[in-house]
Amino acid sequence: MMDENQPSENANVEATTPGTAAGILRRTPREALLQGNREVITDLYVSKMVENEPKDYAFKVYLRLNAKKQTLRNVSFQHSVFDACYFNNCFFDSCDFTGCRFIGCNLHLSAFSGCKFEYAVFERCQIDDDILEREAPREENLKMRFARSLRMNFQQIGDAKAVNRAISQELKATLSYLKKSWSSSETYYRDKYPGWKKVPQFIKWLEFRTLDVIWGNGENTLKLLRAILVVHLLIAVYDTSQFGNPWDLKAYLGSLAVSPGVFFGISSPHPYPIWFSSIIAATRLVGFAFLTAILVKRFGRR
Incomplete structure (x- = not known):
C-alpha cells in the first residue's frame, strides 16, 4: 500500500485536460522547448571590411556592437537583434536584414544599398529617412509595414x-x-x-x-483646399442653373464670386431650398473638422 504522503510519479505534472496545448506543453516541456541557435555577441567592434558571409552573422543578438567607416557587403544578418549598436558612417551593400530588430541603435551617416528589410522592425533608432524609398521592399504589404515601423x-x-x-x-x-x-x-x-x-x-x-x-487621408492640406474649391464651383453651377442664365459665362463668374459667402453661411443671395442649404452647412462643418484634424496632427508632431 502506498503511503499517503509519498509523492506520486506524476506529481510534477499539472492536471490539465488531455489534448490541450497547455497540457502538452506542461507534460513534456523538454520535448516541446528546445535550445535555439541564437548566439549573444556583446561589446565587440567591426575592425575590417566584411563581405560574402551568407550565414555566419545571421541569427545573432548583437549588444553594443560598434563600427566606424566600415563596409559590409553581401552579409546575411537574418533574424538578428541589434540592441544599442553604433554604426557611424558605415556602408551596407546587398546585406540581408530580413526579420531583424533594431532597438536603440545609432546609424549616423550610414548608408544602405540593395539591402533586404522584409519584416524588419525599428525602435528608437537614429537613421536617415532616405531608407524609406531606397530600401523599401517591393511587395506592397511589406512596404506598408516597413514604412509604418x-x-x-x-x-x-x-x-x-x-x-x-x-x-x-x-x-x-x-x-x-x-x-x-x-x-x-x-x-x-x-x-x-x-x-x-x-x-x-x-x-x-x-x-x-x-x-x-x-483630404489626402489627413496628410495633405492642398487636397482639402482643392475639395473646398470644387464645392465652390458646384455652388456656382447650381446658383447659375437655378437663378441665372446657364448659357452666360459672366453669370457663372458672378455666382462664383458670391459662393464663399454661401459656403460660410454669411450671405444668401437667393432663396435656396432647405436641402441645398443643409448640404452646404454639413459640408462646411466637415471641412472645418478635417482642417482642424490636419493642423492638430501637424503641430502635434513638433
Missing part, C-alpha cells in the same frame, strides 16, 4: 519631417495594396482574396481612395 520609430525620436515622409510612403503602399487586393491577378492576392472576399476589399479601397482625394 519607421514612422513609429521617427515619432519616438521626435523627427517630425521624417514622420511626414514615412506616412506619405505608408499611404501610397496602402492604396496600392488595397487596389491590388481586388483587381490584381497575382497569385498572392488571388489566393488570399478569392471570390466574394474581393468585395470588402473593393469597399475598403473605394473608401480609402475617396478620403485620399478629399
